[in-house]
Amino acid sequence: MIQKVKMWAKSFTLFELFKGLGITWRNMWRKKITVQYPEEETPVSFRFRGVLALRRYPNGEERCIACKLCEAVCPALAITIESEPRADGTRRTTRYDIDAFKCINCGFCEEACPVDSIVTVPESHYHMEERGENIMTKEKLLAIGDMFEEKIAKAKKLDSEYR
């Protein structure tokens, strides 16, 4: 009986409506979490494993020494390397291909690399249009590395504290 009276009183005073509007009111004054992509972006962790890249030393020499550890560790078998001695006698790759479709961005290659050559860049803006573009060749990977070098260096510096 008392229940019924309570229900009747609530519905008569529009209590539920005002309760709901109260939440709306509160949230109206809160900070917005929606971002206007692509004009705006959410922040990305420096550990984000995005596009792959090959780095160079500051003097322009490619870091990769064709040790093939990344190829061995890759769980998706996405990496293919061919190597031979370069004219100056150093060990270098003649082919360094990553199939971006096979790649699962696990970052094992980065962990395995003894010279910090192959890295995952905290950068997710990339796409492919044509068939075959999914094969990231050595030239492409080095170009990506050159493009993002500053970003990579910064991310690695931040990450080094946790190692």
Next chain:
Amino acid sequence: MIEFEIDGVKVKAEPGETIIQAADRAGVYIPRFCYHKKLSIAANCRMCLVEIEKAPKPTPACAFPASQDMKVFTRSPVALKAQRAVMEFLLINHPLDCPVCDQGGECELQDLSMGYGEGVSQYTERKKCVDDEDIGPLISTYMTRCIKCTRCVRFGDEIAGMPEIGAVNRGEDTEISTYVGKSVKSEVSGNIIDICPVGALTSKPYKFTARAWELKQHASIAPHDCLGSNIYIHTASNQYQKGREVKRVVPLDNEKINETWLSDRDRFSYEGLNSENRVTRPMIKQGGKWIETDWQSAMDMAYQGFAKIVEMKNPDAIGGLISPSATTEEHYLFQQLLRAIGTNNIDHRIRQIDFSDSMDSPTFPGLSINIEELEKQDTIVLIGSNIRHEQPLAGVRVRKAWKNGGKVLAINPVKRNYNFDTAKEMTVGISNMVPFLSEVVKALADKYKNKRFIEWLKDIKPSQDAIDFAEEIDKGVETAILLGADSLSHPQAGAIKSLVIAILAILQKGNYGELTTGANSAGAWLAGAVPHRLPTGENDSAGLNAQQMFSQPLDGYLLHGVEPEFDVANPQQALTALRYAPHVVVLSPFVSETMKDYANVILPIGAFSEISGSYVNVEGTTQRFRSANAPMGEARPGWKVLRVMGNFFEFEGFDYKDLEEVQMSFKEESDDDRKFERPMLYMKQDFVAHKPKGLIRIVDWPMYRVDATTRYAKSLQKTISDEERSARIHSKTVKQLKLNIPSGHMVEVIQNDESIQVKLVIDDNVPEKHVYLPAGLEETAGFGEVAGIVEVKIP
């Protein structure tokens, strides 16, 4: 027998055996770097330190002999501490560059530092650097990585007889070096790559091209000499490649044949497999032009040509030559095909010129003892054998016999550079081989008053040299007389063989051996790839042999894996006959310009890693092997091509489904387990000296020019010295010929109206009145015959 304990396990050992030997047998692993079971004990790496009960200090297990009731602990705290300390010590100066090191992944130092080392080193000082040396085109050095175990030095001293590398300087500055920057020249030098426990010595052709973990290992048999060394072929592949690529060849241990070693020829010849001269599609010549085509039309053209010859003339106008390094199955199908066509013109003895003993020859030419037993001989007589180059690992056994106090005697057309001392060495030239041997036989016959042989050789008077030589042979208890390539391709090869058998007959002791050319001469004989003998072992009416096929030109030729301009005893005659022949079908893994000149159809077949089959080695052991990778391009295994060729003729008995059926059929007809029997004594020869007027050309095949695969192996080719490519003449003969030029200048050599220009080398190791000019070289491609007459002029 001594009984003692290792880690609580009871182990037995012979008196004098070291702890590590007993432990290895018992399966207890003791870490080591300098110890190698085939080399002397150095005990300088100290990695094998173990604790022995009641011993005051840890003891090196490789140098300490086992004794009764001794208690050895390999994993006790004392031993572990010692091993860890040694490991840290070894790593003081070892660079941590495993990612760029070719040994990475299969490195003993890497493995042992994982198992026995500490994670951190107390040494923070700078590491030492050592300059690298260029020791030739086969071995690449990175001496900073060296840990001075001296295995390579000991291998050079003890096994290979190449004392070119040593440990120079002292203490911390010790370096393994040739000191004067020489390149290492040995036919077995590649083994120092295997025995090097670190990446200081690695393979140059393989350098940086693959990693150990991506290679697949296939057991196989080496295809270049009659020993049939056991090998592992390592292949790799990636998604862009069709099929697998051979990356390197390493030895597979077989105590009976190659121990743990491998000759450089067997190790590095794989480079030829990936040569650009490989033929990958069937080719036919139409209107003077070569076009690539499909198998059907190429086979049809090959068949039509032969069918026309059979129809128009007779089957005997067709002849077939097969390489002695083809598999037994290929030999068997090859002769089956030709005999089905109706001809007996089949031969594999491409370098032989004297066939007078064919009918009397045994089941197959071979060795009457096991290869293993060679090192136990106390007297080894080499007759016309440059064993170091022909069968490098048999050479290693002979050297071992010599090191064990054996005695080596030699009769050669030119003085050979052996890596053992000879008790008596006769350099007699081509012409005096038979006279000298007959004198030796006569001297022995005289000594033993053997009337039969005295009568046989009644006109011969032994010289003092021959008597001494005979005396030396007679002194031996375990004697082996080995005939090498110079005897087998001698114009009087039959006479040489009969004289050698006569020596053994007089002495009533000793072992006989023909060290044949090619990998499977024995298999070819068993399979019937000879003009006069069927696979059953019965003699048939003889067809034309390898020589006659070219001296009496035929209409149709079937060549299998042979490059006549390099491979046969008379390249000039062969090329002429082939160029005039209307129909020449070549089955070959490689194509050359010369081949395009004489052939009509070229059918691509698989090279050695790409085929399955079997080889019968010189002692008569059949060794089967499987292919390691698929034939390149559209090439097919040789046996399949021959089988389908049989189908085109619609012959019966060519419906084999697989190689096993070929082997079954061969086994039914012949018994390939037939053992070697010593040849019967035959005494029909007359012993006139082979003394033509003029300069005689001494011919052999340089080590790395013996077959097509080695000829296309680039790194091996780089090791051939200029001297080997020259005409070598004795200084006196040079004077007689009035060649007033020093070594290194060009001379013109004329043989059968053809002339070539080569460098002159004045060399007193060549007997007078001879010119030593090898075959098989680019310079002498298609040039005149073995032991022919040549003229030498200043151009």
Next chain:
Amino acid sequence: MSDTTQEKLQLGILSKDVIKHIDHWCTKFPEEKKQSAIIPALRYAQDAAGGWLSEDLIKAVADYLDVPHIKAFEVATFYSMFDLEPVGKYKIAVCDNISCKLNGADKIVDHIKRRLGVNCGETTEDGRYILRTCECMAACTNAPMMQINDREYHENLTLEKVDEILDDIDKQEDGK
């Protein structure tokens, strides 16, 4: 194994006197162990060639003993008594190990350095002396000590005594 041209070459490089000495030393070892004679052979060759061994000289010794070249190089590079580069005629070696050091070896080295105007391991400009320090030569009872030309010991050294010794040598050399 060595051929005739090589033998001719050795005779040019090795003097008859040296060969006589080498032959004498060879008699002390078994016929097949000629390698054992490398040390004395190199020593005589070095003395006869003005105190140092050239590459050709080492090769000639190896050829004469019929051992591989590298075996002689190993020995020549191992022992400090063999010099592989031209050095001073008189090799002064001052011990600087513990006993000698406690008894003033440093002072003696400094004195010789000043007198000759060279540092350790250097040859004087006139090519007369080379100064070195060396390890213990078992003359600790009479420390400090020095050795001249690998054979003369001079013990209980004082600065005066060193001067005396060097003066003697200078006198002898200048007198020539």
